[in-house]
Amino acid sequence: NLYIKNSLVDFIKLLKVDDKRKLDEVVKLYGKMSNDTLIKHTYINYPYYATKSLIAESILNKEQINKINSQKKQSNETILFTIGYEGISLEHYLNKLVLNDVKLLVDVRKNPLSMKFGFSKTLLSKYCESLGINYLHIPEVGINSDQRQELNTQKDYDELFERYKKTTLTETDSYQLKIIELLKKYNRIALTCFEADVCQCHRKPLAESIEKFPIFDYKIKHL
Incomplete structure (x- = not known):
């Protein structure tokens, strides 16, 4: 891609001395x-950054390709992961998915919008698919934003999740069973929402509810 600066501002002059030095080193x-x-x-x-490349084989020799293949994370163990994106960059988040060989990302937010770059539904699905990770949104198991107000203590969260267990989780068996079927199909899937602390996110009681189904016989791991 070609980018053209259309501003008269000299951004180089606005850089801090240390930042300019680092930039000069990169250019050199x-x-x-x-x-x-x-x-x-x-x-x-x-080589890790080439593990998802579509052009590596056309520009590298066999030995170099083998080195890349050795970096690929693959596992046959079936695991239901959960992951939040609070406090981390999109790159860090996606790397977590790649390093754990996640095949399908299941977005369990009621409203899949975010002020944080890359985490709204359209962009998140696009970036996942560029890495060979499928994306699916299941809003039915989410929590309405108006119920997430005034959550100041862990007790507030615990009370919210008790209500969630008695309402949404008792009404969405079909969607929870669908997640289990997806797990059987993809082997490694991740439920995603916002909160970094899994104890402050509904993905934890959701995963625990799914775990109680008789047909669930797999591992759960919170990333």
């Missing part, structure tokens, strides 16, 4: 490399 090391050369350099020196 890599500024004269072509796109293909820079990609090849990155893949050879940081």
Whole structure:
């Protein structure tokens, strides 16, 4: 992609001294490399970042490809993961999914919108699919935003989740069974919502409810 600056502001002059020094170092090391050369350099020196590449085989030799393949995270163990994105970047979040070989991300937010870049439904599904991770939104098992007001203590969260267990979780057996069927199909799926602390997120009681079904015989892991 080509980007053209249409502002008269000299952003280089606005940089802090240390930031400018680091930028100068990057330009000195890599500024004269072509796109293909820079990609090849990155893949050879940081093979993990090529594990999802669609072009690696066309620019690397067999030995280099084998090195990349050795970095791929694959597991046959069936696990139901849960993950929140509070306090971490999109890159960190996606890396967690890749490192745990998640095949399907199940968004269990009632409203899949976010002020944080990359975590609204459209973009999140796009970035997941670019990494070979499927995306599915199941809002029926979410909690309405108006019920999430004034949550100041763990007791507030606990009371909210007790109501959630007695209402939503008793009314959504079909969706919870659907999640189990998806787990059987994909082996490694992750339920996602916002909160970093799983004890302050409905994905924990949801996972525990799913775990109680007689046909569930798998491991649960909170990332």
